[in-house]
Amino acid sequence: MxxxxxxxxxxxxxxxxxxxxxxxxxxxxxxxxxxxxxxxxxxxxxxxxxxxxxxxxxxxxxxxxxxxxxxxxxxxxxxxxxxxxxxxxxxxxxxxxxxxxxxxxxxESEKHDISRPVTSPESENPLQSAYDAFTEDINTNIALFRKKLRSDRLVIESRSTGVQSKKKMAVVYLEGIAQPKVVQSIQEKLEQNKDKELTTVRDLLRILGHPKFALTPTYVSSELPGEMVENLKNGKVVILIDQFSFAFSFPAIITDLWSTTLDVNYPYLFQVFLRTIRAIGALLAMTLPGMYVVLNSVNPELLRIQLAITVAKNREGVPYPSLIEMLLVMLLLEMIIEATIRLPKNIGPTITMIGGILLGQAIVQAKLVSNLLIIILVASAIANFVLAGYMNTTGIRMYKYVVMLVSSLFGIWGLEAALIWITIYFASLTTCSVPYLSFSVKGKLPDE
Structure with a gap:
């Protein structure tokens, strides 16, 4: 020396x-x-x-x-x-x-035992599936993949990103099943942006070059290893990030709105029935508020005379136009939903249920809104949460405001134009070289 x-x-x-x-x-x-x-x-x-x-x-x-x-x-x-x-x-x-x-x-040193053990999922409810969930430790999550998918074609690439704070990640896919163009697209983006910091999901999307403003998520996230294993079998690429208790599957496609990979645990007829219900729910969640405004204020002639008279009597005494009435109650519902999420689990559902019932009853008795509006709003909310994945429900919740505003201006033609526009918008989306309107990442119709 x-x-x-x-x-x-x-x-x-x-x-x-x-x-x-x-x-x-x-x-x-x-x-x-x-x-x-x-x-x-x-x-x-x-x-x-x-x-x-x-x-x-x-x-x-x-x-x-x-x-x-x-x-x-x-x-x-x-x-x-x-x-x-x-x-x-x-x-x-x-x-x-x-x-x-x-x-x-x-x-290499012996570490303190600060990792959370594998527990049952907290934010998802698996049916006819294993009750284990990802943890914050990336090695434990990789082990869960290895345990559920014993295949020598399973590829796990370890990477790190960031300069000030190094963050470990793993890119997981099945060789021969995942499309090479999808894998290559993700690998190139990660290599080009390996110096960017990664602390949030938005940082990951920025590294992968996904659009900043989008009405639909470009990924599918889940804390269920079983669901991510099925995504791998369907040709998707899964990204694990250290200290994240859920995984990200790329790319998202249109069928992710109404189907989950765990649907394969049901008989085929049940699976088709459930996915049909979810697809109808997506359509109703977007159109019901706009349809209420159209049939009340813009094009009431579309209703049969008996039904039009019933709707008009129901709104008797309400001082606001249909659009203001709908916006008022929809914003109150959005606040109730967010309060349910943010409040502690032991008091959140109770408070929001009591608040929703009392508020709904009081607002109707005060003649600020009609009974029919409450029915339409509850039906729209239920249809919205029938969709697969919380991120998908959030996108639909946002877009129904666009449908409602256009419908209030142009009536039934505005409602149709809004649905055509969302279809064109979905057709223009491409994530990881895969069109969003694809029914399968593998290029085949069935993903089962």
Whole structure:
């Protein structure tokens, strides 16, 4: 070891201590392994030092200390031994040792048990499926894939992204099943944007080059390993991110609105029936509010005379036009839905149910809205949540406002134009080289 290398190494030690001096869990101490003394640098929140030293000393007793000696490298100014390289290793929970002779070793350490065990899903309700869910640990999630899909065609590519905060991710797909153009598209985007920070789902979509403004999600997320395994079999690519308790499946297609991969657990006739109900629900969720405005204010002549008189009597005494009436109650419903999500689970459903019933009854008795509007609104909300996936329901919730506003201006022709426009919009979408209106990522009609 040259004297200049030793000086550079001491400077690296000093800079490393300076960089992490504001972190209370950063530890620099002298430890003894065998009969030698080393300077150890580590984060005690991530490294279980007593267990790590016990394992190292046990290896030394078993005459395997040569493997430890081989881990020490002289400082030569390479990237792995640089300040940034060592900082990254430290943040990953590794133990860095500096020997008195002026060499460095980066060792895998025993970690504290801070990972959540595999539990039942919290936000999804699997039917006739396994009750296990992804956790925040990416290695545990990969193990769940390996357990459910024992195939040598399962490809798992480990990657990392970010500069200030390195984030681990895994790209999972079935070789020979996933379309090469989809895999290549995702790989190219991840490689081109590997320096971008990844802390949220929006960051992932930005890295993959997906549109910032979209009425429909370009991915399918789930905390169910069984559902993601079926997505792999259907030719999709799954991305796992460390410290995310759910996985992302790319690309999303039109059938994801009304079908889930776990539908294959039902007999075929039941499966077709359920998917038909969801497809009808998607149509009703978009059109019912607009249809109410059309038949009340713009084109009441479309109704039979008896029904038109009944609707008119029902709205007798309501001081607002149909559009204002509908907007008022729809916004109240949106707030009730968000309150249900944000409130604690033990009181959220009770408060929102009581609030919804009391508010609905009071607002009708006060003649601010009609009884028919409440029926239409509840039917639209139920139809909306029949759809598969919360993200899909949110997109439909947004678009029904567009349908309602256009319908209030142009009547039944506006309603039809809004439906034609959403069809054209879906036809223009392409995600990971796959058109959104595809019925299968594999290029075949059935995905079962």
């Amino acid at each position: 040259q004297q200049s290398d030793k000086l550079n190494l001491r400077e690296i030690e000093k800079q490393l201590s300076e960089r992490f001096k504001k972190s209370s869990d950063f530890v620099c101490k002298n430890i003894i392994i065998g009969v030698e003394e080393f300077a150890a640098y580590y984060l005690e929140s991530l490294v279980n030092l007593p267990t790590t030293l016990s394992a190292i000393n046990q290896a030394a007793i078993e005459h395997e200390d040569d493997s430890l000696i081989q881990k020490f490298k002289p400082f030569e100014g390479d990237s792995s031994m640089s300040l940034d390289g060592l900082s990254n290793e430290l943040l990953q929970g590794k133990l860095i040792l500096f020997s008195p002779e002026g060499s460095i070793a980066v060792l």
